[in-house]
Amino acid sequence: MNTCRVFVPYGALGTGIAEESFDAGVRMKPDVIACDAGSTDSGPYYLGTGEGKYARDSVKEDLRRMVKAGHWLQAPVLVGSAGTCGTDGGVDGLADICREICKEEGIPAKLAKIYTQQNADMLEAKDREHKIFPLAGAPQTDGTVFEQCTNIVALAGAEPFQEALLRKADIVLCGRATDTAIIAAMPLLRGCHEGGAWHGAKLAECGALCTTNPSGGGVFLTFDELGFTIEPTSGDSCCTKYSVSAHMLYENADPFCLREPSGELDTKNAVYEELDERRVRVTGSVFKHKPYTVKLEGAALAGYQTVTIVGIQDRRVMKDPELWIGNLKQFVESKIRKYQIPETDYNVDFKLYGWSAVSGTKPPEGYVPRELGLVMTVTAKTQALATGVAKMYNPYLLHFPVNLKEQLPTFAFPYSPAETERGPVYEFKLLHAVEVENPLELFRIEMVVIS
Structure with a gap:
C-alpha cells in the first residue's frame, strides 16, 4: 500500500514548539517535513510592503530545526507562503536564511525556490479575456486595480511543490501557497488517497491547533490509499474526533467542503475513528476535480x-x-x-x-x-x-x-x-481567482545548489 508520513512541526514558521515535541516528530521518521510560513490574518500591510511578520531570529531557529532534521532523515523540507505574504522578496529572504543555516551546519542541499508574485500587465490581459472573477465579498475588477496594487501574489497548489520534488529538491521554499498544498503535495505524489491527502492537510495546516493542547507541539500524519491517521507529537496532547473534525470550521465558510485550485474537498461522509487516546483515523473523504483556478491576493x-x-x-x-x-x-x-x-x-x-x-x-x-x-x-x-x-x-x-x-x-x-x-x-484590493491553462502557468521555479 502506498503510504506517506508527514511531520508538521509548526502552525507557522517562527512560532516555535518545545524541543521535545519536535524531537518526538523526528523520531517517528517522517518522509517529509512541511509547514506554512505566512498568512493574511494580520492584514494587508505585509503583502503591501512585502515585509515579514515574524522575527528573523525566530524564523531561522525554526527553519534550522527542519533543515537539520531533513538532512538527518534524508527527507525533503517544504515551506510555503515564505516571508508571510509570499512575495518574491519573501522567498529570497527565506532562501538567504536557509543558506546561512546550511553553511553554519555544514549541510549541502539542493534548494528549490518557487516564485508566486504576479505581473500586473499579464493579469490585465487575463481580465480582458474574462478569466478573472471575484471570490465571495470581493468586487468586480476594473481596468486600474492591478496597477494600483504594490504586490500581487497567486496561491500555489500542490503541483509546483511536486515539480520541485521531482527535480530532487532537498528544500522547497514557495511564495504564497494554500496551507493545504504544502502538506498534501507529497502524499498525492506517492499515490495516497486523494480525498484523504487534502483532508489531512487541512486538519494539520495549523499544527497542534487540531489537538487538545493547541500550544503543545506539532502533528504527525500517516497517509495511505484509504485515508489517514493523525496524532500529536507532544506528550501532553491528544487528537480526538472532536478536536480533529472541528478544524474543518477553521477559516472555512463551509464545515464540510474546501476549495483548492484543482477542485473541492468534500468531507460530508468522512468517518472519524479514535484508534486510541492519542490517534484518530479518518476515511471517506472525497476530492472532486474542477476546472483549475488560482486565487489572487493583492494589496494597495x-x-x-x-x-x-x-x-x-x-x-x-x-x-x-x-x-x-x-x-x-x-x-x-x-x-x-x-x-x-x-x-x-x-x-x-x-x-x-x-x-x-x-x-x-x-x-x-x-x-x-x-x-x-x-x-x-x-x-x-x-x-x-x-x-x-x-x-x-x-x-x-x-x-x-x-x-x-x-x-x-x-x-x-x-x-x-x-x-x-x-x-x-x-x-x-484583490481577492479573486484566475483560470489557468495548467497548474504551473503562474509560477516560476529556480533550483539552487548550496554546497
Whole structure:
C-alpha cells in the first residue's frame, strides 16, 4: 500500500514548539517535513510592503530545526507562503536564511525556490479575456486595480511543490501557497488517497491547533490509499474526533467542503475513528476535480495614518461616551473646515476600549465603565495631513467637556508627543481567482545548489 508520513512541526514558521515535541516528530521518521510560513490574518500591510511578520531570529531557529532534521532523515523540507505574504522578496529572504543555516551546519542541499508574485500587465490581459472573477465579498475588477496594487501574489497548489520534488529538491521554499498544498503535495505524489491527502492537510495546516493542547507541539500524519491517521507529537496532547473534525470550521465558510485550485474537498461522509487516546483515523473523504483556478491576493496603498491614544476616567464622560465623542468630533471638524481641507482627503476614526471598540456593539443598558482608552486614528492622503489633523484634535482630546458650559476636564496622554505616525497603510484590493491553462502557468521555479 502506498503510504506517506508527514511531520508538521509548526502552525507557522517562527512560532516555535518545545524541543521535545519536535524531537518526538523526528523520531517517528517522517518522509517529509512541511509547514506554512505566512498568512493574511494580520492584514494587508505585509503583502503591501512585502515585509515579514515574524522575527528573523525566530524564523531561522525554526527553519534550522527542519533543515537539520531533513538532512538527518534524508527527507525533503517544504515551506510555503515564505516571508508571510509570499512575495518574491519573501522567498529570497527565506532562501538567504536557509543558506546561512546550511553553511553554519555544514549541510549541502539542493534548494528549490518557487516564485508566486504576479505581473500586473499579464493579469490585465487575463481580465480582458474574462478569466478573472471575484471570490465571495470581493468586487468586480476594473481596468486600474492591478496597477494600483504594490504586490500581487497567486496561491500555489500542490503541483509546483511536486515539480520541485521531482527535480530532487532537498528544500522547497514557495511564495504564497494554500496551507493545504504544502502538506498534501507529497502524499498525492506517492499515490495516497486523494480525498484523504487534502483532508489531512487541512486538519494539520495549523499544527497542534487540531489537538487538545493547541500550544503543545506539532502533528504527525500517516497517509495511505484509504485515508489517514493523525496524532500529536507532544506528550501532553491528544487528537480526538472532536478536536480533529472541528478544524474543518477553521477559516472555512463551509464545515464540510474546501476549495483548492484543482477542485473541492468534500468531507460530508468522512468517518472519524479514535484508534486510541492519542490517534484518530479518518476515511471517506472525497476530492472532486474542477476546472483549475488560482486565487489572487493583492494589496494597495490606502493612505497614511497618525494615531493618538488617550486615557479617560472623567465620570461625566463615562455616563455617555458616545455623546462626548459626537460633540468632540462636531466641534473640532467645524474648526478644520475653516482651513478648507477636503473631507475626502482624510478620515477620523474613534475606538473606545472598554466600551465598544472590540465588539462594535453598544454595551447593555446601565453599563458605566470605570475608565476608557480612546484610540483616535487619522487616515489621510499624506502623512503631513494625517498628523496635522491629529494635532488639531490634540488640545480637545486633553480638555473637552461633555457640555461646553461645564468646566474643562483633564484627560491623559500616555505618550509625548501624543501623535504617533504609523506611516503608509494598505488595503486588500484583490481577492479573486484566475483560470489557468495548467497548474504551473503562474509560477516560476529556480533550483539552487548550496554546497
